Amino acid sequence: MAAISELAVVEEGAEIGEGVEIGPFAYVSAKAKIGDRTTIGQCARIDGDTTIGEECRIFSHAVVGSIPQDLKFHGEEVKLIIGDRNTIREFTLLNPGTEGGGGVTKIGNDNLFMGYVHVAHDCIIGDRCIFANAATLAGHVEVGNGVVVGGMTPIHQFVKIGDLAMIAGASALSQDIPPYCLAEGNRAVLRGLNLTGLRRNLPRETVNELRVAYKELFERGKPLKEAAEALLAGAESEEVKAMCRFVLETKRGIPYERMKDDK
Template sequence: MSKISELAVIEDGAVIGKDVEIAPFCFISSEATIGDGTTIAQNSCVYGKTTIGKNNRIFSHAVIGSIPQDLKFNGEDVELIIGDDNTIREFTLFNPGTKGGGGKTIIGNHNLFMGYVHLGHDVIIGNHCILANAATLAGHVELGDYVVVGGMTPIHQFVHIGDYAMIGGASALAQDVPPFCMAEGNRATLRGLNLTGLRRNIQREDINALKSAYRELFESGKPLKDVASQLLESTKSRHVIDLCNFIIKTKRGIPFERKGV
């Protein structure tokens, strides 16, 4: 049975699932859909065409689905889609998409967004990510699965971060970070592999293959995309293949210190 406070404002047309809890002084728009088992704490607002999946926990004063902070936005039909089992802490701000970015901001499952996290328009978040307090993602940023972003870290528009990557706290990231890697600093540069995260999820032989590939890619002094292409021809590791394909496809470049320069 849903527990919805009489002091919450829920517009006609909103779709509320089973066992949903909505605390006092919340606002739910007419176009919103709230999945089964989701809880929304006091003073939180869900605006616009926002779909929230099952068993999400939304803490107080979260603002979900308010219009994009984009001067080009002119009231187009856009939306925010949130998956299942996410934890969204206090004073977070999630914006929907824009016409120029496909119209959708998409968040996966089992993510943790700590206090004051901001997700800009057209952001895409994978699964099992952790964004620490006041991490700030500009428009069109894309995160893979199992990404960790440290607190107080801003990420530039259109940056892509691969699976299992980690960005240190109080960094400022303006370029793409390949999967399995760790970046830190202002401006952030690669510091090595995210070994702690890898050891939790990947077999030792795969980690060894990634170590070898990392040295060849970033410590040999050779042209990065040339090395990635060569490794693709010789490796059998799917993780190295993912790493090399990411590097070849990057549009913003990879932030690393080039040897011999």
Template sequence: MAGISPLAVIEEGAVIGEGVEIGPYAYVSSKATIGDRTTIGQCARIDGDTTIGADCRIFSHAVVGSIPQDLKFHGEDVKLIIGDRNTIREFTLINPGTEGGGGITKIGDDNLLMGYVHVAHDCIIGDRCIFANAATLAGHVEIGNGVVVGGMTPIHQFVKIGDLAMIAGASALSQDVPPFCLAEGNRAVLRGLNLTGLRRHLPRETINELRVAYKELFERGRPLKETAQSLLERSENEEVKSMCRFVLETKRGIPYERMNDDK
């Protein structure tokens, strides 16, 4: 694909950056802004008030910016904002926000959304995340940086997932997952730290401190929020503090198995 196909439909008013490539039968709405060097594949659709950053790749039949799948939506002005260097694969669906969620769905930079991923209204996604095939995010989900979500995994509305967490494939997540943790199962529960991801991003000393904090929080059978508050006050490690603050602020709860093991 080179340049803009004469068979593409680009509505008057769309803002198209330098070096953009748009394939045949693709559609770009009048309110869309497409950043420099972004490519839009054959039959992809860029709908509504959608801003896409530079160097993104949007593959065939992706639908980006179509109205929310929410019965409360009545045509109000809403937005979808996508950052730079994102890859959006075939048949992915991304919806803008709704009035009840602030009106914006936002995706950061350097993310990979594989085929058939769905990002619903009012989701907030950070940078460098990977969503495997058919991962589905309900409305108002918030996801940090460096998160991995396995294929065929649905995430319940209003769930939050912290930085560098991983959700295993074919799981079903209905509660919040703290940063640096691994969750798996239906319904998904914490299985430990996301050690593979942590080893790629954090020094060994920090990982060791997170191991100790994880065990104290989730394997001692003590009151969770009291333990998190105590750790927050005692620890000097920023990653441990981040985990503790997440636990203290959760609204949907943390999915871990209560144990009485005080080893």
């Protein structure tokens, strides 16, 4: 049975799961769907056609599902879909999609959004990501699994970030970051592999293969896509293949410091 404060506003039509807790002065729209055992804190707002999975924690003054901050938005039907066990801290803002991006913003499972994070329209976010305080994602950003974005870091629209990548705090990212890599700076550039994250998630042999691949791609001075094609042709590791495919498919380019061929 849900525990809803008498001071909360839950519009007729909202679907509220078992064990949901809704604090005083919170608002839940008529089109919202709230999964079992999710908690919605005091003064939080769940707006629009928003689906929230099970066991999420939404803290005070978070705004989830309010209309996109896009001048092309004209009231069309759009959605925000959030998976299970996400933590959404104070004053975070999550927007739904727009007609130009398929109409859906989608967030996976087990993510942490710290205070004042903004996820704009049409973003796609995987599982187990961490967005530190005041990280901001513009529209159409795609983020893989296990990604960490440091505080005060803005990410340009249409940027893609691969699995287990890390973007340092107070950076400004305007190009794509391949999986397993670490980027830092304003503008952010590759600084190497996210070795701490890799060692926590991948076997040592795979990490060593990725170190060799990173050097071949970004430190040999060869044309980037030529190096990626050569590596992909001979790679056995799925992780190395994923890195090469990402490089070959990038639309915004990879931000790395060009070096002379060391042959």
